[in-house]
Amino acid sequence: MSTALLTSVPVLPETAPFSPAQRAWLNGFFGGLFGAQAATAGVLAGDAAAIGVVSQPADESSVTIAVESADEEMPWHDPALSMNERLALVDGKPKARRLMAAMAQLDCGACGYQCQTYAEAIVAGAENDLTRCAPGGKETARKLKVLIAEPDAGAKSPVGTGVVGPDAANAIQSAKPARAAAPPCAGSSGAFDRNSPFSARLLVNRTLNKPGSSKDTRLIAFDLKGSGLSYTVGDSLGLYPENCPESVGWLLDRLNASGAEEVQGIDGARTTLFEALLKQYQINTPSEPLIELLARTCDGAAHAAELNAMLSDDGPGIPEGHEVIDLLTMYPTARPTIGDFVAALRPLQPRLYSIASSQKAHPDEVHLTVGVVRYVNARQRQCKGVASTFLADRLRPGQKARVFVQKSHGFRLPFDNSAPIIMVGPGTGVAPFRAFLQERQAVSAAGKSWLFFGDQRGEYDYLYREELEAWRQDGTLKFLDTAFSRDQSEKIYVQNRMLQRGAEIWSWLQAGAHFYVCGDAKRMASDVDAALRQIVAVEGGMSEENARAYLGDLAKSKRYQRDVY
Numbered sequence: 091m092s093t094a095l096l097t098s099v100p101v102l103p104e105t106a107p108f109s110p111a112q113r114a115w116l117n118g119f120f121g122g123l124f125g126a127q128a129a130t131a132g133v134l135a136g137d138a139a140a141i142g143v144v145s146q147p148a149d150e151s152s153v154t155i156a157v158e159s160a161d162e163e164m165p166w167h168d169p170a171l172s173m174n175e176r177l178a179l180v181d182g183k184p185k186a187r188r189l190m191a192a193m194a195q196l197d198c199g200a201c202g203y204q205c206q207t208y209a210e211a212i213v214a215g216a217e218n219d220l221t222r223c224a225p226g227g228k229e230t231a232r233k234l235k236v237l238i239a240e241p242d243a244g245a246k247s248p249v250g251t252g253v254v255g256p257d258a259a260n261a262i263q264s265a266k267p268a269r270a271a272a273p274p275c276a277g278s279s280g281a282f283d284r285n286s287p288f289s290a291r292l293l294v295n296r297t298l299n300k301p302g303s304s305k306d307t308r309l310i311a312f313d314l315k316g317s318g319l320s321y322t323v324g325d326s327l328g329l330y331p332e333n334c335p336e337s338v339g340w341l342l343d344r345l346n347a348s349g350a351e352e353v354q355g356i357d358g359a360r361t362t363l364f365e366a367l368l369k370q371y372q373i374n375t376p377s378e379p380l381i382e383l384l385a386r387t388c389d390g391a392a393h394a395a396e397l398n399a400m401l402s403d404d405g406p407g408i409p410e411g412h413e414v415i416d417l418l419t420m421y422p423t424a425r426p427t428i429g430d431f432v433a434a435l436r437p438l439q440p441r442l443y444s445i446a447s448s449q450k451a452h453p454d455e456v457h458l459t460v461g462v463v464r465y466v467n468a469r470q471r472q473c474k475g476v477a478s479t480f481l482a483d484r485l486r487p488g489q490k491a492r493v494f495v496q497k498s499h500g501f502r503l504p505f506d507n508s509a510p511i512i513m514v515g516p517g518t519g520v521a522p523f524r525a526f527l528q529e530r531q532a533v534s535a536a537g538k539s540w541l542f543f544g545d546q547r548g549e550y551d552y553l554y555r556e557e558l559e560a561w562r563q564d565g566t567l568k569f570l571d572t573a574f575s576r577d578q579s580e581k582i583y584v585q586n587r588m589l590q591r592g593a594e595i596w597s598w599l600q601a602g603a604h605f606y607v608c609g610d611a612k613r614m615a616s617d618v619d620a621a622l623r624q625i626v627a628v629e630g631g632m633s634e635e636n637a638r639a640y641l642g643d644l645a646k647s648k649r650y651q652r653d654v655y
Contacts, residue, residue, distance in 0.1 A: 165642075167205065169195040169611035169654045170619050173229060185242040186213045192233040194225035196611065196655055197499065202439050212238065221378050222436070225611075225655070228407045235403055281318055284440065287330055287492035288317040292485050293455065303550035306462040307518060309446075310481050312493060315454040319494070323448050323525040324501040324653070327456055328440040330492040331477035332484070333374075337415065338367045344418040345428065353432045363428060371435040374413045374476060380434040381408065381417070387430075389423035397421065411467035419469075441477035442496050444608060444653060446521035448528035456493075459521035459553065501606070501653045507535035510603040512595060514618050516544035516573070516584050519609025520553055522653055526606075527557075531566045539566060540598065544573035544584040584614070585621035595622075596629035604649045611654035 166176040167190070176191040190209035197204045201222035203211060211217035212234070220234040282288035294311035312327075321327075342349050342364070349364030356370045367373055378401055385397035397417075399405040409416075414435075418424065426434070447457035462482045463475025474483075485491055503526055504511065513523040520543055530539060543558065545551035551574070561567040571591065575581040588595060599605065607618050619641070627637035644650035 164190075164206075166191040167195050168652075170615040170652065171195075173233065177233075185237065185240070186210045188237050188240075189213065189234060192226070192230050192237060193223045194230060194611070196225050198225060198442055198655060202437065219378060219436075224375060231407070232403070282494055284328060284494050284496075287328070287440075287494045288314070288319055289490040290314060290317065290456075290493045291490050292487050294457075295482065295485070295487060298459070298553045300550040303547065305546065305551060306464070306482065307551075307553060308460045308462060308482050310458040310460050311447075311452075312456050312458075312491070313454060314456055319456075321445055321449060321456065321495045322498070323445065323503060323529045324498040324522055325445050326442040326496040326498065327445050327458060328442050328494045328496045329477055329481070330440045331438070331480040332369050333367060333438070333476060334474055334479065334484070335368060337373060337413075337474075338364060340415045341367060341373060341418070344415065344422075345431065347428055351428050353429060356437045363432070366432055370438055371432065372438050372476075373415070373435070374473075375436075376408055376412070376414050376417055377434060377436050380414065380431075383426050383430055383434045384417060384421055384424040387424045387426045388421055389425070393421045393423060397424075409468060411465070411473065412469070413467075413473065416467070416469055416471065438476075440494070444518075444521040444525075446524045448525050448532055450532035451528040456495075457524075459518045459524070461518045498653075500648060501608075501651050502648070503529060504537070504604050506537070507533060508537045510538040510540070510568075510598050510601060511606065512540045512542075512598055512603050513606045513608075514542045514584050514588070515606075515608045516542075516614060517551075517553070517609060519607075519614070522608050523606070524554055524557065527561050527566055531561065531564075538568040538598075540569040540571075540603075541567055542571045542573070542584045542587055544575065544582075544587075546574065546576045548572065548574040548577050583617065585617045588618065588621045588625065592625040592629055595625050599626075599644075602649075604651070605644065606651050606653075608653040609655075615652055615654040 164187075166179040166187075168176070171179075173192060176195070177188065180187045180191040186206075186209045189212055190205050193205040193208065195205055201208050201224070203217075203222075205223075208217065208222060212220065220238070221231045223230040223234075290312035292310070293313050294309060296309045298307045298309055299305050338349075347363055349362060349367075351363040352360050353363050353366050355361040355366055361370070381397055381400055385394045388394040388397065400408050443458040443460065445456055446459045447455060449456075458481075460478050460481050462478045464479070465473050467473050481491075501522065507530070511526070513526065515521070515523045520541075523541055527539060527541075529535075530537070539561075541558065543553075545553065552572070558567065558570055562570045569591075571584075571587045573582045573584045573587045575583055605622065607615050609615065623634070623637045623641055626632060626640050627634055630637065630640065632640060641650055
C-alpha cells in the first residue's frame, strides 16, 4: 500500500478478502470518513501514513481501522525492552506510535487488539478503555493516560495530527458495535478463525512435572480432524476458555442473583446471567467502567471515594491480583442492577498458546504446553488462571473447546533446512522448540540444532525429557544444554549456560545460525539478550554499541527471533 497521504476516497478492490456486502459497507464507510473531513480532520496518523483495513470484520458492523506504512520499522515493538527504552525510540513520532510503545508489545490478544491496533483505536476515539493491556498492567494504563493528554509531536500539519475530527470520530464510533466483542486479529488459517472457532475435542491432558514439583505443567492435545485447520511451527493456538463455575457462583451470591436472570450477551442476543458470566464476560480483572459503576452505586461517601481513587492519575490503582469478586466483597454496599453490572464487564477474550507440535508429525492434532496458574492474592483468596485451569481442571478428554490458529508474525524456522539453529526456551518456553524439532526430524533437516532448556529442578521439572534425550541420541539435536536453577546453592539459568558456551555460539552465528528465544519477556528474554550481546562483544571483539548493532542486524535479517510473553 502506498504511504502517500490519501487525498481521495479509497475504494476496496474486488480482490479484497470481504463479501460483497462487507465491501459495499466499507466503501460507504470510507466515503463518509474521508469525504468532507479529508482536508481538515487528519484521521489516524502522521503525514507519511495511509489508512488501511487491518482485519476482516466479523460482520458488516465491525471494522478495525489502522495506520499502515509499507516499510515502517518498529524497533520499539520488542517486549524485551523497558518502557523507557521503547518510548525513547518513538520520540517525535505520531501519538498512535507513542501509545503503542507504552504497551507490553506481546500482541497477546488479551485486549482484543494487537498493540498497534489498540493504540490506533484509542487515538481514533473508537476505544476509550486505557486499561485493556493486561500484561502491561498499571504501568501501561498510567502511561497511556499521560500520553493521550500530550500534544501530537509527530504531526506537522492539521492533517495527520493523530486526532480525529468530530464527524470522523462519529463515523468510526458508528462502525463499532456497542456490545460487540473486541475487534478480531487477522491471521487464522482455514474456514475456522477467531470469529468462527472450531470445536476441538480434547485428546490428552498429561502432567509433565514429576510428583514433588512446585509447578503444574500440562501437555494438552486437541483433535483437529475434519476442521481443515492447518498450522506452521511457530504459530499459536487461540483458545476461548470458560470461567470457573465456582467463581460464577460467588458472584451470583454477591449480586443476590439466581443466575436465571435474562441479560444481553456480547453478540446482542439474550442469555441467562449464569451463561453470560460463565462463557462470555471477564470476571477476573475489573474494568474501569465497573469501578465507576460500583462507585456510583455505593451507599457511603468513603467507599465511593476509595473506588474513585483507584481510577485517578495519582491514585493507587486497582489492588494487584484483585478480581471482581474481591471488589464486591470489599464494597458490599455497591448495588448495581444486573443489567448495568453485565454492561460494565469486558468480553472474555481468547488466550494464545505457542503450538508445541508439528503437523508433519501429528497430522490431525495440535499440542500445547500449558503452565497452570494458581496463586493466593492479597486478600488470601485462592485465585486461578482462567484458561490454564479451564484446560487442566475443567475440560475432560472427549469434551470440546473452541480454538483457532493464529499465524505467527515472523517466528519461523529458516527456509533453508541446512541452516543451524540455536533455541533458548526455559519452562513452557520449550513449546515451540518441541515443534521445531519434530518438524526438523520429519523433513530430515541437515542443519544442526542446539537447545538451551531450563527450569527449577531436574528431577521434577525436566519437561519432555525422554523426547529431548532421544533427539540428542539420534542427532536431531546436536547439543542439549540444561540449567536447573535450584539443583545447587548458586542459581544457574539458561543465560549462564550460554556464557559458558560463548565461543561456540559465536562460531554458529558466524556460520549463519538462527537464534530463537521463547518465554518470559520481562526477565528471561532480557537476560538472554544481554548474555548474547556480551558473547558477540567478547568473541567478536566488538564494542557494546557495535554488538547491539550486530544483534539489530540479525533481527532485521530474521536470524534473531523472539516469541515472548
